[in-house]
Amino acid sequence: MKRFIQQLPKVELHLHIEGSLEPELMFELAKRNGISLPYASVEQLKQAYQFDSLQSFLDLYYQGAQVLLNEQDFFDLTMAYFKRCQANNVVHCEIMFDPQTHTARGVDFATVINGIHKAQQQALTQFNISSELIMCFLRHLDEADAINTLDQAQPYKPLIKAVGLDSSEMGHPPQKFERVFALAKAQGYRLVAHAGEEGPAQNIWDSIELLKVDRIDHGVRASDDERLMDYLQSQQMPLTVCPLSNTKLKVFEHMAQHNILTMLQKGICVTVNSDDPAYFGGYMNDNFEAIADALAMTRENLIQLSHNAVDASFASDERKHAIKQMILEVSPR
Ligand SMILES: Nc1ncnc2[nH]cnc12
Ligand SMILES: [Zn+2]
Numbered sequence: 001m002k003r004f005i006q007q008l009p010k011v012e013l014h015l016h017i018e019g020s021l022e023p024e025l026m027f028e029l030a031k032r033n034g035i036s037l038p039y040a041s042v043e044q045l046k047q048a049y050q051f052d053s054l055q056s057f058l059d060l061y062y063q064g065a066q067v068l069l070n071e072q073d074f075f076d077l078t079m080a081y082f083k084r085c086q087a088n089n090v091v092h093c094e095i096m097f098d099p100q101t102h103t104a105r106g107v108d109f110a111t112v113i114n115g116i117h118k119a120q121q122q123a124l125t126q127f128n129i130s131s132e133l134i135m136c137f138l139r140h141l142d143e144a145d146a147i148n149t150l151d152q153a154q155p156y157k158p159l160i161k162a163v164g165l166d167s168s169e170m171g172h173p174p175q176k177f178e179r180v181f182a183l184a185k186a187q188g189y190r191l192v193a194h195a196g197e198e199g200p201a202q203n204i205w206d207s208i209e210l211l212k213v214d215r216i217d218h219g220v221r222a223s224d225d226e227r228l229m230d231y232l233q234s235q236q237m238p239l240t241v242c243p244l245s246n247t248k249l250k251v252f253e254h255m256a257q258h259n260i261l262t263m264l265q266k267g268i269c270v271t272v273n274s275d276d277p278a279y280f281g282g283y284m285n286d287n288f289e290a291i292a293d294a295l296a297m298t299r300e301n302l303i304q305l306s307h308n309a310v311d312a313s314f315a316s317d318e319r320k321h322a323i324k325q326m327i328l329e330v331s332p333r
Contacts, residue, residue, distance in 0.1 A: 001289070001292050001293075001299075002285075002289060004299055004302070004330075005285050005288045005289055005292065005302065006088075006089060006285055007089065007330050008089065008288075008302060008303065008306055008327065008330055008331070009089055009091045009306065009323060009326040009327050009330065010088065010089055010090045010091065010272075010284050010285075010288070010306055010309070011090065011091065011092045011093065011271075011306065011309035011310050011313055011315075011323060012085070012090050012092075012093040012094070012273050012274065012284055012309070013093075013094045013215070013238075013240045013271055013273055013309055013312060013313060014094075014096070014217050014218075014240035014241075014242055014271075014273035014274075014275055015081070015093060015094070015095055015096060015273060015274055015275065015277070016061075016096045016097070016098065016136075016166070016275065016276050017074075017077060017078055017081060017095050017096065017097050017116060018061065018064070018065045018068070018077075018097065018098055018101060018276075019061060019275060019276025019277065019278060019279055019280075020077065020080065020081040020084070020276070020277055020278050021064055021065065021067075021068075021077055021278050022080065022278045023042045023045045023046055023278070024042055025076065025077065025080060026045070026064055026067050027042055027045075029067040029068065029069075029073050029076070029077075030067045032073075033067060033069045033070070033073070035066065035067050035069075037067070038063075048060060049279055051248055051249055051250070051279075052250055053198070053249060053250065054168065054169065054170075054197065054198050054249050055168055055170075057248070057249055057276070057279060058167060058168060060279070061276065061279060062101060065098075065101050065102070066105065068102065068107070068112075069107060069111075070111065070115075071111050071114050071115040071118075072115065073115065074111065074112055074114075074115025074116050074119075075115040075116070075118050075119050077115075077119075078095070078115065078116045078119030078120070078123075079119045079122065079123070081093075081095070081119075082119060082122075082123035082127060082129055082131075084277070084283045085123070085127070085129050085283075085284075086127045086129065087283075088283050088284040088285045089285075090129065090283075090284050091128070091129060091130070091323055091326060092129065092130045092131065092310075092313060092315050092319065092323060093129065093130075093131045093132075094131065094132045094133075094134055094161070094162070094313060094314060095116065095120075095131055095132070095133055095134065096134045096135075096136050096164055096166065097112065097113075097116060097133065097134070097135060097136065098136050098138060098166065098167075099112055099113075099135060099149055099152070099153070100137070100138045100141055100145060100146075100149055101138065103149070103152070109149075109152045109153070109156070110156075113133075113153075113156050113159060113160075116133065117133070117159050120133070130315060130319055132161035132162070132313075132314050132315070133159055133160050133161055133162075134160070134161060134162045134163065134164045134192060135149070135153055135160050135162070135163050135164070136163070136164040136165060136166040136167075137149060137150075137163065137164070137165050137166075137177060137180065138166065138167040139165050139166065139167045139168060139169070139172035139176065139177065139194075140167045140168045140172055141167075142176075143176060143177060143179065143180060146177060146180040147179075147180050147183065150163070150180060150183060150184055150187075157187065157188075160189065161189070161190055161314045162189055162190035162191060162192055162214070162314060163181070163184045163189045163190075163191060163192075164191075164192040164193060164194070164217065165177055165181075165192075165193040165194055165195075165207075165211070166194045166217070167194075169194060169195070169197055169198050169199035169203065170198060170199060173199070173203060173206060174193060174195065174203055174206040174207045174210055174211050175206060175210060177193075177211065178210045178211060181193075181210075181211040181212065181213075182212075185212060190214050190314050191211060191212060191213045191214050192213055192214060192215045192216070192217055192240075193207040193211055193213045193216065193217060194217040194218055195207040195213075195216050195217070195218065195219060196216065196218055196219045196220060196221035196222055197217070197218035197219075197220065197221070197246075197249075197251060198221075198249075198251065199221065200221060200224070201221050201222055201224045201225035201228050203221075204216055204219055204221070204222055204225075204228060204232075205225075205228060208237065214238075214314075215237070215238040215239070215240060215312055216232075216237060216238070216239050216240070217239075217240045218239070218240065218241065218242060218246075218251075219232075219239035219240075219241065220239070220241060220246060220251060220252075220258075220259055220260075222239070222263070222268075223259045223262065223263065229263070229266060229268065232263075232268045232269075233266055233267045233268045236269045236311075237269065238269040238270075238271060238308065238311070238312030239263070239268065239269065239270045239271065240271050240273045240312070241260050241263075241270050241271060241272060241273065242272075242273045242274060242275035242280075242287070243255060243258055243260060243272065243287050243290050243291045244274065244275075244277075244280045244281055244282050244286060244287050244290055245274070245275035245276060245280045246258060247290075248279070248280040248281065249280075254294070255290050255291065255293075255294035255295070256294045256295065258291060258294065258295065260272070260291055260295070261291070261295040261297060261301065264301060264304060264305065269308045269311065269312055270305065270308060271305060271308050271309040271312055272284070272287050272288055272291065272305050272309070273287065274286070274287050288302060288305075299331065303327065303331045306327050307324065307327060310323050310324055310327070
């Protein structure tokens with residue numbers, strides 16, 4: 001199965017670029033930028049990666065992102081992720097970034113997006129990996145801050161496909177961002193939001209009905225609400241599920257308890273993603289392997305997951321068609 005997973009062409013739709021910052025690169029960038037980290041070594045840092053909730057992870061994630069200062073840093077970070085994509089046979093990805101994490105520290109919006117964009121261009125020519133960018137608003141900050149971020153993005157609109165909503169779900173429901181999502185939609189952005197990761201199924205309903213999202217990020221708590229499960233299936237509303245993230249953050253205690261296969265078998269458009277691979281112990285192939293093993297998935301299940309990700313992606317119809325062909329080549333049906 002490991003070999004089959006490696007060969008299967010994959011599409012990643014839920015990846016925070018700041019969450020792909022490996023400890024080794026974090027130390028290298030800290031040194032380059034004269035920033036001191038509160039850890040003596042890479043090993044000590046890795047030992048700190050033990051989480052009991054989303055918030056316990058987010059605290060370290062925002063701390064780690066502080067080593068990113070210059071355009072070259074964002075380029076190097078993004079290029080390192082694309083190299084992982086190539087090694088994992090990920091042929092298309094949709095990368096989330098959190099501008100507020102950087103602009104709040106005095107790093108220009110332009111520095112962030114230019115570094116990421118240059119890496120996207122290089123990945124396309126060098127590796128034939130296509131990609132889109134999703135700008136996320138931090139939900140623990142207020143609406144005005146999100147609207148200000150949307151304004152700052154205006155000159156870079158052609159480089160950004162969608163806006164999203166991430167950070168602490170508890171206490172920061174979708175309603176808080178109804179107006180900024182309406183503004184973004186009017187400007188032509190596609191919309192996604194984290195919902196039903198730690199928070200209740202109602203957050204999924206509210207993201208769909210109030211924010212009018214095209215996809216739900218995570219969404220695993222949907223299984224608490226049968227009517228919602230039926231709705232997701234009938235509308236083919238995609239869920240970007242992140243298995244290793246869910247077990248690391250104790251959304252599920254063990255992978256054998258994960259509900260992705262149950263949702264797949266119900267005909268819901270679930271997809272597999274790595275979320276923050278540097279923190280959660282694996283990239284795309286690791287996530288596929290973890291669920292394939294724990295849930296005894298078939299090759300057909302895995303192929304369906306890859307097809308779902310193509311369908312749910314914001315790639316052009318032409319690109320979607322090309323990727324579907326690649327999947328058929330390794331898995332004739
Ligand atoms: N899994 C996650 N949930 C919410 N916000 C995040 N930011 C980065 N990873 C996240
Ligand atoms: Zn996420």
